Amino acid sequence: MMCASADASLRMKTATVTAKHAAEAYLGLSPILIGLQIIVVVVFIPLAMRGGADFRQLYTAGYMVRAGYSSRLYDYNVQKDLQNKLVSPAQIALPFNHLAYEALLFAPLSAFSYRHAYLIFLAVNVLLLTAFVQFLRSCLRNLSALWPWFSLPLVAGFIPAAGALMQGQDSIITLLVMASAMAAMERGREPLAGVLIALALFKFQIVLPIAALFLVWRRWKFVYGFVSMSAALVFTSICIVGPRQLMVYANSVILMANPGGEPKSAIVPTAMPNLRGLVVGVLGIGAPSSLILALTVLFSVAIMLWAALRAPDVDSMFPLAITVATLVSYHLLLYDASILLIPVAKTLDKALAGRERSSLSSACALLVLITPAYAIIDRGHAYAFAVPIIAFLWATWFKAGSKQNAWLRSDAEPA
Numbered sequence: 001m002m003c004a005s006a007d008a009s010l011r012m013k014t015a016t017v018t019a020k021h022a023a024e025a026y027l028g029l030s031p032i033l034i035g036l037q038i039i040v041v042v043v044f045i046p047l048a049m050r051g052g053a054d055f056r057q058l059y060t061a062g063y064m065v066r067a068g069y070s071s072r073l074y075d076y077n078v079q080k081d082l083q084n085k086l087v088s089p090a091q092i093a094l095p096f097n098h099l100a101y102e103a104l105l106f107a108p109l110s111a112f113s114y115r116h117a118y119l120i121f122l123a124v125n126v127l128l129l130t131a132f133v134q135f136l137r138s139c140l141r142n143l144s145a146l147w148p149w150f151s152l153p154l155v156a157g158f159i160p161a162a163g164a165l166m167q168g169q170d171s172i173i174t175l176l177v178m179a180s181a182m183a184a185m186e187r188g189r190e191p192l193a194g195v196l197i198a199l200a201l202f203k204f205q206i207v208l209p210i211a212a213l214f215l216v217w218r219r220w221k222f223v224y225g226f227v228s229m230s231a232a233l234v235f236t237s238i239c240i241v242g243p244r245q246l247m248v249y250a251n252s253v254i255l256m257a258n259p260g261g262e263p264k265s266a267i268v269p270t271a272m273p274n275l276r277g278l279v280v281g282v283l284g285i286g287a288p289s290s291l292i293l294a295l296t297v298l299f300s301v302a303i304m305l306w307a308a309l310r311a312p313d314v315d316s317m318f319p320l321a322i323t324v325a326t327l328v329s330y331h332l333l334l335y336d337a338s339i340l341l342i343p344v345a346k347t348l349d350k351a352l353a354g355r356e357r358s359s360l361s362s363a364c365a366l367l368v369l370i371t372p373a374y375a376i377i378d379r380g381h382a383y384a385f386a387v388p389i390i391a392f393l394w395a396t397w398f399k400a401g402s403k404q405n406a407w408l409r410s411d412a413e414p415a
Helices: 002-052 055-066 076-086 100-106 114-139 141-146 151-156 159-167 171-186 190-199 201-216 220-241 243-256 275-283 289-308 314-328 334-352 359-377 379-398
Strands: none
Touching: 002 114, 002 141, 002 151, 002 159, 002 334, 002 359, 055 076, 055 100, 055 114, 100 201, 100 220, 100 243, 114 151, 114 159, 114 171, 114 334, 141 334, 151 159, 151 334, 159 171, 159 334, 159 359, 171 190, 171 201, 171 314, 171 334, 190 201, 190 220, 201 220, 201 289, 201 314, 201 334, 220 243, 275 289, 275 379, 289 314, 289 379, 314 334, 314 379, 334 359, 334 379, 359 379
16 A cells, blocks of 8 residues: 555656656747747748638638628538639639538628738737637646746647648637636536537537537536537527528538548648548558548547546546547647647646656657647648647556546536
């Protein structure tokens, strides 16, 4: 008994030291990471201003809702014609493949020219990211005690977050929504946490796995909040586009599941840092679609089942769910991985407080923070980023986590 206690104490001390070294290593590398991003910004922003950013699809969707094209929001040919007219000519369109309610957010921006709208949304995203930095400063007490300014280089050096800024993507909104939901959960406001997560339903491929885990963990108040807001958002989307267009949207979502790539899109799975991208990257883009699909589903179900049977405390629920959702999400690009800032930062902070038993978790957290820099050089092999994410999941919750079945926990909410 005493030997086991001493061994556990030694592991925690080792984990604390490793976390400090990992944080120091990242601080040392962050000027390089930020410098690389500055170079990319200088090159990419002029291209984005000419219509080469993902923002073109969001801008056009907002225009379609504002200008009376709502009933054809998911019509690819209409989207292509309007993108070419409003933004810039292109051989293919970037289809709007989110629920229609999100287009309402961009309708006001569509009153401006594309260039001005892009700059305005870039400024909004910078403000949202600044709010997230302040959030981290308040919740990462141990990291902030050693380095009060740690959250700034942590966020500024993370390549996916910078990618979301440059592309004019909505991933920063997703990041802040999830951070707010986690804060609400930790304060015992579970229905609000569920409502907030539902607001990010435009990234349903990320949000639904998170909701599924909370359902299995029997967090009924969270589920109630999530289902209520989701129903309201789906109803709003139907009111915007009509039932027929919703069926078109559903069909486009099914086409997204094409293992070899997405029709009418330049996106290929090897650009995705998730299980799908990793399977395609290992087997090759020419591998049989049925094999790719079967292996992706198999690995995704295995990870979801494993996570469902964990027994995380309230502080660990969102970090675990976000990490799992990143991997099993069937459509996830590098900028979507911005949400990994939450579990990585929480893990380093817990380790510094002596609450993490595995020193490997901090080392893997460091790998998650720096590995995306490789995507600057070779975006087509971004699937390799899934490897450190898997290692981080294993080191943080498998190697050191509780093995108690979540359905046997005494502290789960009563039905």
